[in-house]
Amino acid sequence: MKLLITGGLGFIGSNFILKLLEKFPDYQITNLDDELYGSNHQNVLQVKNLNNYEFVKGNITDNSIVEKLVSKVDIVINFAAESHVDRSISNAKPFIDSNILGVFTILENIKKYKKKLVHISTDEVFGSLESESASEDYKLNPSSPYASSKASAELLINSYFKTYDCEVIITRCTNNYGPRQFPEKLIPKTIIRAELDKSIPVYGTGKNIRDWIFVDDHCSAIEMIIHKGTEGESYNISASNEIDNITIIEKILSFLGKPLDLINFVDDRPGHDFRYSLDSSKIRSLGWKPKTSFEEGIKKTIEWYQKNKLWWNDIDRNILTETPWK
Numbered sequence: 106m107k108l109l110i111t112g113g114l115g116f117i118g119s120n121f122i123l124k125l126l127e128k129f130p131d132y133q134i135t136n137l138d139d140e141l142y143g144s145n146h147q148n149v150l151q152v153k154n155l156n157n158y159e160f161v162k163g164n165i166t167d168n169s170i171v172e173k174l175v176s177k178v179d180i181v182i183n184f185a186a187e188s189h190v191d192r193s194i195s196n197a198k199p200f201i202d203s204n205i206l207g208v209f210t211i212l213e214n215i216k217k218y219k220k221k222l223v224h225i226s227t228d229e230v231f232g233s234l235e236s237e238s239a240s241e242d243y244k245l246n247p248s249s250p251y252a253s254s255k256a257s258a259e260l261l262i263n264s265y266f267k268t269y270d271c272e273v274i275i276t277r278c279t280n281n282y283g284p285r286q287f288p289e290k291l292i293p294k295t296i297i298r299a300e301l302d303k304s305i306p307v308y309g310t311g312k313n314i315r316d317w318i319f320v321d322d323h324c325s326a327i328e329m330i331i332h333k334g335t336e337g338e339s340y341n342i343s344a345s346n347e348i349d350n351i352t353i354i355e356k357i358l359s360f361l362g363k364p365l366d367l368i369n370f371v372d373d374r375p376g377h378d379f380r381y382s383l384d385s386s387k388i389r390s391l392g393w394k395p396k397t398s399f400e401e402g403i404k405k406t407i408e409w410y411q412k413n414k415l416w417w418n419d420i421d422r423n424i425l426t427e428t429p430w431k
């Protein structure tokens with residue numbers, strides 16, 4: 106199978122490429138990424154020199170590059186996106202460009218060359234939930250410009266299925282954690298700042314709840330959708346592991362033997378969703394289930410950041426001093 110993977114220098118895309126090539130060594134992968142701030146070539150070092158792996162620098166809004174690459178593959182897996190809520194609140198424009206116009210560019214070429222698209226979306230499209238878990242047909246109700254850009258892309262994708270009969274599938278996942286996540290996000294930021302004995306910024310009361318999944322489990326779900334998913338459908342992916350932010354931070358500090366007084370409560374983010382939760386029974390009925398417990402996953406993640414100090418030492422320290430996370 107020939108795959109075009111967009112955003113494969115980022116967190117989830119790079120983990121996906123490594124897992125996929127390990128399991129299917131004859132698959133051919135082209136990784137299209139514009140080397141934006143969250144990208145890192147170190148993430149794909151293991152596969153860089155393989156004959157069946159190719160990196161192309163380019164933007165998914167650039168039709169000439171996207172057309173050339175889409176025409177040559179069987180399937181596109183679209184991970185490329187601006188992914189940080191706080192950045193979308195400061196400046197929504199790059200989110201509209203990458204997350205909506207980029208998807209439009211891919212769709213036009215999927216339509217033209219009759220190729221298949223698996224698009225990676227997010228639980229944030231459903232907005233904040235009280236006690237329920239959103240199933241696939243729950244109403245889209247995004248809060249941030251980031252979530253709205255992802256929801257807009259979903260609507261566009263559905264229209265290409267209904268109007269042009271394009272082979273498209275949407276996956277929506279909950280918050281990921283694991284190796285290679287850019288340290289602007291909650292878990293890597295907490296680990297690294299704690300290692301450096303710096304304060305850990307926490308929005309509001311820290312009671313906001315997210316449903317956490319280890320990145321390898323997200324990757325195995327996408328792999329299942331590539332092989333067994335039905336066109337025109339969407340699939341929610343979740344490990345049913347709801348935890349509030351402060352509990353996660355306390356666990357990390359305890360694992361690292363650092364004092365709780367590193368925690369520093371800061372003003373809440375505007376429009377901060379309180380809780381996300383997905384019902385993932387549809388993908389589970391295909392035979393997928395997560396394998397990694399939170400205790401096991403967080404241990405693996407902390408150990409990865411401890412062993413890979415060079416990876417995060419190279420990252421601009423200003424990222425680590427900003428307050429926000431997703």
Ligand SMILES: NC(=O)c1ccc[n+]([C@@H]2O[C@H](COP(=O)([O-])OP(=O)(O)OC[C@H]3O[C@@H](n4cnc5c(N)ncnc54)[C@H](O)[C@@H]3O)[C@@H](O)[C@H]2O)c1
Nearest residue numbers: 112114115116117139141143144164165185186203280281
């Ligand atoms: N991280 C999560 O918890 C999470 C949860 C659910 C869904 N998602 C979705 O998964 C996908 C990947 O997320 P991530 O956390 O790996 O993000 P990331 O920010 O780590 O990586 C994104 C990658 O995409 C590239 N990119 C961005 N815009 C591009 C463009 N216009 N053209 C080419 N390359 C571009 C960047 O250079 C980067 O390498 C995103 O679509 C995101 O919405 C993420």
